[in-house]
Amino acid sequence: MSPAFLLTQVLNGVQFGLLLFLMAAGLTLVFGIMNFVNLAHGSLYMVGAYVAALTYGRTGSFALALVAAVVGVFVLGIVLDRLGFAALHRRDHLDQVLATFGVVLFANEAMRMLFGSAPLYMDAPAALSQPVVIAGFNYPAYRGAIIVAGLLVAVGLHLLIERTRLGMLIRAGASNRDMVSALGVNVGWLARLVFALGAALAGFAGAMVGPILSIQPGMGEPVLILTLVVIVVGGIGSIRGALFGALIVGIVDTLGRGVLPGLLHLVLSPSLASAAGPALASVGVYLLMAAVLAFKPDGLFPVRHS
Amino acid sequence: MAAPLLAVSGLVKRYGGLLVTDRVDLALEAGEVHAVIGPNGAGKTTLINQIAGEVASDEGRVELDGRDITAWPVHARARAGLGRSYQVTSIIPEFTALENVLLATQSVRGHNFRGWTPVTAQRALVAPAEQCLELAGLLAHRHRSAGLLAYGAQRQLELAMTLAIEPRVLLLDEPMAGLGPAETRELIEVLQRIRHRYAILLVEHDMHAVFALADTCSVLVYGKVVFRGSPDEVRRSSVVREAYLGDEEIAA
């Protein structure tokens, strides 16, 4: 196990983590501010991927596909909020889970009715389709682009939340909703904006994964589960928590699959190692979550509520 | 002389750099009503929470009947005889009034791992519960949902639940909060009827109630007891007037 190999795997973990961050940032904001558990976040991601793939197919422009996905899902977020998600904010979490679960069923089936069960085609833009060589390992340039995009979003969100009036309201809303309405801010619109922002991030994530993942109905759910893991590990409502949670989950998952089996082979008998390695790798993320929650029930970076 | 029923000494609570409770001492005997008054944010509720065990103290001791209970959890203190009520009505709305009180009566009668017989069919529990309801003037409403009771009745239920755990010390956190004048009078009467049985620590903003009930008053400002005396002494004290600057209630 060479250092270069380890480095590559860590890089892979960071990249996967940043991908999860794009999903988690939106979900944790919506969760933290509106106290709204939105299972349909994965569906927004799926819609983003579909919009991007279709736009890319028509126009051949990757940039246009990204813009279409972000704007499209942002608008969809506003529409959904208007159509009734807003009414769910005041309901308890169970009602929210159930209603958005219904939306997930519908969204998956709608995609299937419109575009069939088979996955859609989308490739990386030509400029990024070739690998770069890092320490003897081929590293896909497109994954580098995902890292850059994830970091840019993280920085952008940081600036938005720490430096702008909107961000101040969002932070205030995360810890004390009543205070925000006491400031004379229309909480309904703030919530709608945040929801649409979160949706747009999910749409962006969907568009970004188009070239590396299969675009098909139901693609949102596995990622949604991991995203939920991320925000619970990181601490609900905290962007910082989402970022670190995503990086930790990404790295644990990747190293669990990429390095752990090799390590086990060093200490266990080959048959035992090849049985235990994959099994442990499959549950690594869940073990991590259970351990974190058992010791820090509010996650690693909890938002302080006042 | 025997130790007082409830003795609090040198109690301290800090939130960050903020001293919320500043070396408070208190002693209560059975039959005594000790009122704690002070402006908003003086730390009255925190003090009750510390005594009841909901907030861990940073320093100091709480003794009940000579036993050090500083490290005890909330439920153990309650069973040992510390009954508290809440400023914000803290009843179970989906229960009937009787069930709310039963929840309390059963708490002090052995464990609750009994899953077959309906509580309402157990005379040994219902009889004391109904006594408490009667004391609080709620017997007629016992089969109504607590959530549907009028606010005043809910406050009375709050008190009935606290009484039903058969405490020796009552920690009452603004029992009159939100009540109208008639309801307040009614509740004062109830407390007058039962005061001889308990040591009562009363946190209250309503000065009529305080002066009608209290044997001793402590004035709490920024977590510190700045004055202690009889209601008359409190009325006359300049320290208190300063603490309550601009507050008309004290003049009443």
Added chain:
Amino acid sequence: MSGTAPNPSAAREAGPGASRWRAGATAALMAVGVAVPIYAALTGDTYLVALASRILVYALAAVGLNLALGFGGMVSFGHAMYLGLGAYAVLLLGASGVTNGWLQLAILVIVVGVVAAVVGTISLRTRGIAFIMITLAFAQLFYFLFVSLKAWGGDEGMSLPQPSSFGPFTGNRTALYFALLATLAAALAGTHRLVGSRFGLVLRATRVNERRVRALGTAPLPYRLAAYVLSALLCALAGFFLANLTGFVSPAYLAWTVSGELIVMVVLGGAGTVVGPVAGAVGLLVLEEGLKALTEHWMAILGPLIVLMVVLLRNGLWSLLPGGVTNEARR
């Protein structure tokens, strides 16, 4: 308590006329339950028994989950794990020579009891969404464990070597059906008694206001844990029946989607009502069956229907019956 807990019956007016409706509906449900195999025997439509058996299995599991979720406010997103453990118990014990059904049940109760006690003790340290997720995590751990157990069929699952042995009733589908129906009736009766008992009072009060329960002198954790374990045992029992019903066990029984469906059944039927989860299980599975006959895109109809029911019904199907919730008392 977190805001996660449902608030199913914020206020219940215990008018005698009102509860008669619910008792009547419960009796009607049971009567239908008894009538199904008779009707099937008369008409030769034996499939009806198979369909009804599967519905009863999920109804039993939902009644179990309801104990934790509805009455205890513990929103477990991992109860399929106990359904699966119950099913695997039949396979593993049967394959190792323990075929006596009663003995299997006894071992199942002990093993699942211990597992649930451990999982519950760790999980109950958390509240709200964290509890939802940690229970999901444990269920996923067991799911992947069974997926990688090659000797027991891995993800493909495995047929039971033989059904649990109950003397002359072994493998008899009608007997199985009536056993299920009786178990469900017993579970409902047990829940009904439990809810009004001292234990039930503590459990239900804890869901609404844990702090108050403490201040009244009761530490809620042992009661919550006991309710969690009991609820797990009911699910495991459902799994025991599921294995015998299908003659087959697979990790698919532990999938997180199954946990989700159980939650849907409970909430759809009415969390925190005794019979609601049965109504939810019947409603959801019959609806699925009906919609599938209508179109292959049935999920596109089911999804919006679920949304509508959440928005319009608020407290589940069972609340349509008088004697239920009055909205005025709901915050």
Added chain:
Amino acid sequence: MNIRIPRAIAIAALAALPAAAQADVKIGFLGTFSGPAAALGQDQYDGFMLAVEQNGGKLGGTAVQVVKEDDQLKPDLGVQLVQKLLEKDKVDLVTGVTFSNVMMAVAKPLAESGVLFVGSNAGPAPLAGKQCSANFFFTSFQNDNQAEVLGQYATDRKYAKMMLLAPNYQSGRDQVAGFKRFFKGGTVVAEVYAQLNQPDFSAEIAQIQAAQPDAIFAFFPGGMGVNFVKQMNQAGLLHKLPVLTVSTVDGTTLPALKDTALGVLAGAAWGPDLPNAANKAFVAAFEQKHKRIPSQYAAQGYNAALAINSALAKTGGSTADKAATRAAMRSAGFNAVVGGFKFNTNGFPIQDQHVFEVAKDAQGRVSLKTIATPLPALRDAYVGECPLK
């Protein structure tokens, strides 16, 4: 783009037609038609119904009615639906079944019913071996077959270092075992098991680079396959070393991969370019009707219909005599689209297994091209454990 609604209506109408014409034989079709994996079941069904339609709603000269049931990929639901088909619809035959876990669940009730079953996709090992049944026939494959042919191919090409990748579940491990059964002369440098339905393969791809094999064998069905091939391509590995795959590039995933997958190898018994006449007719008819290249699942479904057609013709359209129907099926002679086809004693096929390469067809579409037939008339490895003779 593939709008499915009109076709669904057409199928419904078609299914209704023979019923109106008084069906003499009822066939239950159990498959996975909802959820992410629905494409496979749909193709099986489309292939099957194409043959029924070509025969004017009849098989073996007898009008047939097809009852379609969706198992939603839930084994317990599969069991229930088999009971429905047998007891309520009283079907004479059952066909379809998409996934192995559902197959394993329904095997026992099906075998005990005595009704003939013609599977057109899942072929789990236990059913070929110890748990084989005289009532079961498969027009698809035994799950290991497609890996076995790649094992032989790797042996023929004298690859010295192979790396094997599959999801960590039973089928994945079976595939790896199947490959190793026929891979001789070289070494397996690493076996990597990914998580089931894992989206990101960067950790595995890095391991491939570290191990530096001569070729890799991968089994990633459905969406996983799309993910894996896309990510391999971006890492620049797809054209650096031979990628031998099972169920990874097929008719359901190629439309999503297009040129990306060019050069990837696949093991299977069927491909659209097989030169036999039956196949040419099948592919042409399917493309005309569905406007897409058929997948192997469609071919398997079509073969199932042909097998039933041939058996029913021999029994005069009756399934009343179970033993006679069984014998007729066992000796079914039909022009399978795979070319030569025979049922082995355990009901699994004896057929040629080929290696295909993803390449452009005559019309410039990305499709599969036959490049080798390392294992002609392959029998599965488990038939010896099956007591049937």
